[in-house]
Amino acid sequence: QKEVEQNSGPLSVPEGAxxxxxxxxxxxxxxxFFWYRQYSGxxxxxxxSIYSNGDKEDGRFTAQLNKASQYVSLLIRDSQPSxxxxxxxxxxxxxxxxLNFGKGTSLLVTP
Amino acid sequence: DVKxxxxxxxxxxxxxxxxxxxxxxxxxxxxxFWYRQDPGLGLRLIYFSxxxxxxxxxxxxxxxxxxxxxxxxxxxxxxxASTNQTSMYLCASNLQGGVNIQYFGAGTRxxxx
Numbered sequence: 001q002k003e004v005e006q007n008s009g010p011l012s013v014p015e016g017a018x019x020x021x022x023x024x025x026x027x028x029x030x031x032x033f034f035w036y037r038q039y040s041g042x043x044x045x046x047x048x049s050i051y052s053n054g055d056k057e058d059g060r061f062t063a064q065l066n067k068a069s070q071y072v073s074l075l076i077r078d079s080q081p082s083x084x085x086x087x088x089x090x091x092x093x094x095x096x097x098x099l100n101f102g103k104g105t106s107l108l109v110t111p
Numbered sequence: 112d113v114k115x116x117x118x119x120x121x122x123x124x125x126x127x128x129x130x131x132x133x134x135x136x137x138x139x140x141x142x143x144f145w146y147r148q149d150p151g152l153g154l155r156l157i158y159f160s161x162x163x164x165x166x167x168x169x170x171x172x173x174x175x176x177x178x179x180x181x182x183x184x185x186x187x188x189x190x191x192a193s194t195n196q197t198s199m200y201l202c203a204s205n206l207q208g209g210v211n212i213q214y215f216g217a218g219t220r221x222x223x224x
Contacts, residue, residue: 032211043201043215044154088154092211097142097161098169099213103153 002027004091006102014110019076021105023089026070032092033065033072034099039085048074079109114138115216117202122221130189132219134202140214141207143185145169145177147198148218154201160185161207192223 003026013019021035032051036044050056050063050072062075072091076083086104093100118133136143144159146169156169158177166177174196178186185204189196199220203213 034212043218045215046212049212090213093156097167097205097207097211098144098156098159099211101154103151 002030002091002093002100004089004100004102006087006089006105008103009106010108011105012108012110013079015079015081017079019079019083019107019109021074021076021087021089021107022071023073023102024071025089025091025100027091027100028067028070030067030091032099033063034090035061035063035072035074036088036090036101037085038088038104044088076107079107081109081111083107084109115202115204115214117200117216117219119219120217122219124189124192124221124223126193126223128189128192128223130192130221130223132187132189132200132202132221134185134187134204134216135183136185136204136214137183138204138206138214139182140204141182142205143179144203144213145175145185145187146201146203147171148201149198157187192221194223197221197223 035048038044048063050065056063060077064073088104089102090099115136145157146154160179176188202216205213
């Protein structure tokens with residue numbers, strides 16, 4: 001079983017600050033990495049995907065991938081209360097079809 | 112927009128009942144997945160299918176079966192529901208050979224009494 005590890009949190013940041021979410025994975029052969037956001041009682045929605053080492057930016061979100069160290073992170077700039085949710089890290093799995101998900105980090109942005 | 116539709120948002124069933132959870136996607140995706148999500152355990156893969164009539168076990172297939180008779184539809188079956196199958200069930204789909212982005216349905220919250 002390939003592992004995807006996340007700190008469960010809650011991570012609390014003040015409005016306007018940068019939130020930093022981290023994820024480590026065990027399979028060195030993993031090629032695809034995703035961050036999903038999940039509001040309470042809702043289904044996960046994709047916010048970022050990253051496939052190459054380095055940074056990928058999309059609006060207030062930046063995904064960072066370091067395959068040598070086997071970690072992927074998500075930075076949220078200018079955090080808003082509406083960013084309060086659970087963030088799931090996902091990595092492509094053994095079968096090549098399915099994803100392995102971390103258990104998620106709960107983020108709370110306080111006004 | 113990709114649309115993955117799960118037939119029910121909430122279901123309440125009794126122990127021993129046969130339960131069907133239905134999922135339909137409208138984007139001609141080859142792959143479809145069933146997960147369950149429980150507090151503290153995260154998302155766990157039950158079964159997936161990469162083609163019509165093809166299925167593969169995930170991490171926790173015990174107590175479940177699946178059916179994929181048409182490309183757009185993937186059904187999860189609880190042959191004899193038990194209380195430990197009370198959970199949120201999520202269906203997802205994606206393209207084969209693509210970048211593996213999975214799109215999720217809204218989820219079905221199943222309670223087995």
